Amino acid sequence: MSDVSQPAAHPPVTDWVNDFDHTDPQWTDDPFPIWEELRAASPVVHTERFLGCYMPTTYEAVREIANDTEHFSSRRIIVRDVRPEVARNAAPPITSDPPVHKPAKQLLLPPFTPDAMKKLEPRMRAICNELIDGFIADGKVDAAARYSKYIPVQAIAHMLGIPESDSDLFINWIHMILELGIKDESKLLEAVQEMSAYFRTHIEERRSRPTDDLISYLMNAKDKEGQPLEESHVLGSLRLLLIAGIDTTWSAIGSSLWHLARTPADRERLIAEPGLIPIAVEELLRAYSPVTMAREVVKETTISGCPVKAGNMVLLSFPAANRDPKMFPDADKVVIDRRENRHAAFGLGIHRCVGSNLARMEMQVALEEWLKRIPDFALDPAGTVTWSQGTVRGPRQLPFLLGKAM
Amino acid sequence: MTERLRVHVDPDKCQGHARCKALAPELFELDEYGNAHEAGDGVVPEGLEDKAWLAKSNCPEIAIDVIEE
Numbered sequence: 001m002s003d004v005s006q007p008a009a010h011p012p013v014t015d016w017v018n019d020f021d022h023t024d025p026q027w028t029d030d031p032f033p034i035w036e037e038l039r040a041a042s043p044v045v046h047t048e049r050f051l052g053c054y055m056p057t058t059y060e061a062v063r064e065i066a067n068d069t070e071h072f073s074s075r076r077i078i079v080r081d082v083r084p085e086v087a088r089n090a091a092p093p094i095t096s097d098p099p100v101h102k103p104a105k106q107l108l109l110p111p112f113t114p115d116a117m118k119k120l121e122p123r124m125r126a127i128c129n130e131l132i133d134g135f136i137a138d139g140k141v142d143a144a145a146r147y148s149k150y151i152p153v154q155a156i157a158h159m160l161g162i163p164e165s166d167s168d169l170f171i172n173w174i175h176m177i178l179e180l181g182i183k184d185e186s187k188l189l190e191a192v193q194e195m196s197a198y199f200r201t202h203i204e205e206r207r208s209r210p211t212d213d214l215i216s217y218l219m220n221a222k223d224k225e226g227q228p229l230e231e232s233h234v235l236g237s238l239r240l241l242l243i244a245g246i247d248t249t250w251s252a253i254g255s256s257l258w259h260l261a262r263t264p265a266d267r268e269r270l271i272a273e274p275g276l277i278p279i280a281v282e283e284l285l286r287a288y289s290p291v292t293m294a295r296e297v298v299k300e301t302t303i304s305g306c307p308v309k310a311g312n313m314v315l316l317s318f319p320a321a322n323r324d325p326k327m328f329p330d331a332d333k334v335v336i337d338r339r340e341n342r343h344a345a346f347g348l349g350i351h352r353c354v355g356s357n358l359a360r361m362e363m364q365v366a367l368e369e370w371l372k373r374i375p376d377f378a379l380d381p382a383g384t385v386t387w388s389q390g391t392v393r394g395p396r397q398l399p400f401l402l403g404k405a406m
Numbered sequence: 407m408t409e410r411l412r413v414h415v416d417p418d419k420c421q422g423h424a425r426c427k428a429l430a431p432e433l434f435e436l437d438e439y440g441n442a443h444e445a446g447d448g449v450v451p452e453g454l455e456d457k458a459w460l461a462k463s464n465c466p467e468i469a470i471d472v473i474e475e
Contacts, residue, residue, distance in 0.1 A: 106439055109422065109438075109439040109440055110438050110439060110440075112440065113424075113436060113438070113439070113440040114424050114427060114428070114436065114440065115436075278428065282464075339460065339463075340460075340463040340464060341464055342463070342464060342465065342466045342468075343466065344466055346423065346466075348421075348466055348467065349421060349467075350421065352421040352422060352423060352466075356423060356424075357424060357440065
């Protein structure tokens with residue numbers, strides 16, 4: 001008999017078109033050829049795994065679903081083995097549908113505008129340089145563990161007003177919710193409870209000593225009727241900001257450095273033309289989009305000619321959409337100066353990532369400061385690159401050799 | 407006489423990706439939520455035509471029109 005605390009491993013996939021699984025090691029390691037195969041088969045594919053799940057494979061099908069909140073609900077946004085009970089105020093606004101979505105979203109937008117992010121930029125540059133100071137003399141580094149991870153952790157901790165020294169706690173909760181929680185609901189629930197308890201303590205502290213951070217901002221926010229938000233709403237949004245602010249940008253910065261380590265021509269071009277970095281950031285976001293979301297079909301409909309039935313989940317793969325050759329010429333290549341780039345890395349429609357301006361700023365600063373100080377670097381042949389599984393894809397071990405003497 | 411261009415953001419489609427503001431800051435403004443609208447009457451000053459087309463072709467929501475007048 002199997003140990004109930006260890007969820008069953010998924011059987012390996014032998015038929016991707018009819019039995020896809022985004023947690024399969026092959027997908028984690030190199031999803032791009034799989035997406036190509038699925039796209040060649042149909043604009044929408046289906047698997048019986050995860051209690052039934054579709055995946056749109058083209059940019060157009062992804063756009064249709066993202067813009068159709070009537071048939072596709074955000075009440076569940078992660079494809080898991082089970083369907084945990086839908087909680088009220090799970091993580092507003094990302095788990096909200098119209099009409100409650102808009103006011104919850106509008107509450108979070110002002111602190112994340114491009115102008116607000118500009119004020120944070122000098123601090124982020126200093127953080128990047130402090131991190132580089134910590135390893136540059138060693139001649140080698142795990143860039144995922146010692147660089148790309150701590151940039152978003154420090155940014156979001158600063159904005160929320162929680163100690164950066166708690167970062168290992170945050171990383172562990174996120175791992176439990178986004179990776180282990182796909183197959184083990186108890187890990188998901190445990191992490192959510194711990195996070196809520198953590199934020200309750202910080203809320204209590206601010207009742208007597210208000211602060212100038214996002215926790216106080218949400219505590220003082222009012223809803224449409226001028227009433228304070230319910231505590232569950234405040235906690236849900238705080239959990240969302242912490243979860244969504246870390247793994248995602250950690251992955252995006254890591255994948256960008258991974259690409260530059262393997263592509264000296266792009267590295268040299270960005271060093272020679274630093275003004276190109278914002279354009280390059282968009283292309284790296286397209287080619288290595290970290291975030292795959294989900295929807296739940298709540299009403300039967302048709303997407304790109306394919307019938308979809310209620311009760312199934314939808315793996316809403318913005319990363320696969322961004323590799324659709326019908327939308328992007330040379331979709332499978334990184335074109336570092338790509339000028340026309342309607343990529344969907346931050347989603348499409350009403351659920352556009354609230355932190356997109358923060359993520360872009362972090363990526364730009366992280367690449368600029370790294371390339372200024374470490375123009376030459378390569379993958380360490382003695383090490384192994386590993387990738388996170390499931391909802392957010394990015395390197396979790398990224399061993400580099402630094403400098404020319406490689 | 408050469409045609410002049412005018413840009414327009416459809417407020418119902420804009421979701422605040424802010425790509426237009428990054429690529430053509432002279433032609434677009436953002437509100438307190440980060441959603442975009444055209445600067446002034448949207449008329450594109452001479453020399454900024456390329457930026458107008460660039461903003462249009464980078465909007466993920468297809469919310470920007472460039473009108474040739």
